[in-house]
Amino acid sequence: MSNMKINRGLVQVIEKELLEVRKIIIVFGARQTGKSTLLEDMLRNYDGKILHINADELKYIDILSSRDLNRLKLLTEGYDVLFIDEAQRIPEIGINLKILYDRIPKLKILVTGSSSLDIASKTKESLTGRTSTYSLFPISLYELRKSNNPFELQGRLEEFLTFGMYPEVFHYSSRARKEKYLRELASSYLYKDIFDISPIRNTRVLKNLLKLLAYQIGSEVSLNELANSLKVSQDTVNTYIKLLEESFIVFRLSGFNRNLRKEISKRDKIFFWDVGLRNTLIDNFNLFEYRTDIGALWENFIIAERLKYLSYTGQYANSHFWRTYTGAELDYVEEREGDLFAYELKWRKPKKKAPQTWVDNYSSHFKCITIDNFWEFAT
Numbered sequence: 001m002s003n004m005k006i007n008r009g010l011v012q013v014i015e016k017e018l019l020e021v022r023k024i025i026i027v028f029g030a031r032q033t034g035k036s037t038l039l040e041d042m043l044r045n046y047d048g049k050i051l052h053i054n055a056d057e058l059k060y061i062d063i064l065s066s067r068d069l070n071r072l073k074l075l076t077e078g079y080d081v082l083f084i085d086e087a088q089r090i091p092e093i094g095i096n097l098k099i100l101y102d103r104i105p106k107l108k109i110l111v112t113g114s115s116s117l118d119i120a121s122k123t124k125e126s127l128t129g130r131t132s133t134y135s136l137f138p139i140s141l142y143e144l145r146k147s148n149n150p151f152e153l154q155g156r157l158e159e160f161l162t163f164g165m166y167p168e169v170f171h172y173s174s175r176a177r178k179e180k181y182l183r184e185l186a187s188s189y190l191y192k193d194i195f196d197i198s199p200i201r202n203t204r205v206l207k208n209l210l211k212l213l214a215y216q217i218g219s220e221v222s223l224n225e226l227a228n229s230l231k232v233s234q235d236t237v238n239t240y241i242k243l244l245e246e247s248f249i250v251f252r253l254s255g256f257n258r259n260l261r262k263e264i265s266k267r268d269k270i271f272f273w274d275v276g277l278r279n280t281l282i283d284n285f286n287l288f289e290y291r292t293d294i295g296a297l298w299e300n301f302i303i304a305e306r307l308k309y310l311s312y313t314g315q316y317a318n319s320h321f322w323r324t325y326t327g328a329e330l331d332y333v334e335e336r337e338g339d340l341f342a343y344e345l346k347w348r349k350p351k352k353k354a355p356q357t358w359v360d361n362y363s364s365h366f367k368c369i370t371i372d373n374f375w376e377f378a379t
Contacts, residue, residue, distance in 0.1 A: 006170065007146045008038050009312035010134055014110075015042050017132055018081075024101055024109045024127060026087075029136035030248035030273065031189045034167045035112040036085050038136060043110075048080030055089040065091040069103055072096065081108045088113040088193070094126035101130050114193045115247050137248070138165035138274045140308035145379040157371060158288055161301050164276020175285065182280040190277070194243050205230050209240050213250060213270050214281040218296030218331075220255075220267035220323070241270065248273055251307065256320035256333045262357065269321055271300045298347040299331055302369060305378035306332070328355035333364075340364035347371060 010027070017025055029035050043050055053060045063071045064084070076082055082100065087093050093111075100107060141160075144153055163169050163178045166185065172178050190210075191203060200206065208230055213221070223241075227234040244250045252268040272278040275297055279285055288294055303319070310317055317336035323329040332343040342364045344351040350373075353359070354366040369377050 006139055006143055006167070008034065008041075008136075009140065009143045009146075010038060010136060011042050013312075013314075014039070014134065015045070018042075018046070018108060018110070021132065022105070022108075023132040024097055024111060024130050026111045026113065026131055026133045027136055028113050028115070028133060028248070030138075031114050031193065032166055032168060032185060033136050033138055033248070035114075035136050037167070039083060039110055039112065043081065043083065046081065048108075049078060050081045050083060051076060051079040052083045053085065055084060055086045061090050064093060064096050067092065067095060067099065069099055072100055073104065076100065076104060076107055079107065081110065083110045085112050086114060087111045088115050098126040098130065101127075135248070135311055137304075137308045137311070138276075139167055139170065140165065140312065140378075141305050141375075142309045142312055142379045145375075150375050154371075161275055161288075161294075161297055162279060162285055164274040164279070166274060166276060169276060178276075179280075179285055182276050186277060186280045190249065193247050198243055200240065200243065205232055205236070206240055209237065210244070210249070211281050213241075213244075214272065214278045217271055217278060217293075217300045218269065221270050222267060249277070251304075253303070253319055253321050253332075256322040256330075256335075258361070262324040262326060271303055273304055275301050275304070294347050298371075299345045302345050302374055302378060303332055305374075306334075309378055322358065324355075324357055326357070328357045330354065330358060342366045343377070344368040345370075 014025060014027070017023065027035050027039065040052075053064070055061065055064075060075075063075050066072070084090070084093075090096075097109060097111070100109060141153065163175075163182065166182075168181055169178050172181060191206060194200060194206065195203075209226065212226055212229060223234045223237050227237045230237065241250065241252070245252065250270050250272055252270045254268050255266070278300065279297075284291070284293070291297070307319065309315075315336065317334045320333045320335075321329070321331055322333050322342070330342050331345040334341040334343070340362055342354050342358060342362075343366070344354070346368055348370060350368040350370050352368070354364070358364070367377075
């Protein structure tokens, strides 16, 4: 067992929300990121009676999809908090949550869901103005930093970049056990939500698409090339990628563009929320000295860490990459508070300045992020 203590970044935020604001609190995130554990830990300190429902249990599904106020009252009577785990499995959950919220005003409601797609589509219409939503990702450096100093974490960078940051990975000390867990995660859990919530049934295409995306982190992705490789339509590829985004497996960065003719903006880059999962898909757990993809791996890892940090600290930014047809590029560009921030992400060798084309056209702050100075950027 690892002795690394992990304080999840959302605990205090949601605790405060539960006490001070009357909203339905929804926590989205991929499977195995610790959504249930997070809310269970938080509710241990809550002074009130809690009804904890797992949406897999049929007896609850029937009532929570009934639209029947009397049945919903019978279920929740005497409780202060209703906590529904994996709520996306309940048909018509949105309208039923609306009834509970509107008609039983003293009841506090907490909901988790593995897929933003389904709960969002089932709840958006019904719950306008009634929800606070949060996203929970695999463990972040920002969270680890609360109880570990940079020196301790720096010593584990290779481990983080190889096996990723799913909470359970931290429970195992041996490489073999970490690999076994990630292979199980990639083979069973990964696709379950997508098949639960969408009409897609072709696991082969989905798995092959994920593998192709895993090889292309850090590069611009051509939907046309992916479609040709997979022998499906471009629309199908796009639909599958959107589902992978909704299930918190991948995210995309678009090209930054202010309409200079030289700028490329048509294609996106697609990254993984967890690099351990990405390495599992291409079956590469090699030590750093034997890896040829360390630059792309670092780029994926550090951008994901930055986005987790922004999300947990409630900072809003537009995130992009930038490239021109002549080959000038920046790995990461952030627009926030009316300012532009340009970053080059290098594993070892720092880059001293931004490309001249960028400097000539944009007023921005520039920094090169390496393994020696990433703390401020990611935590």
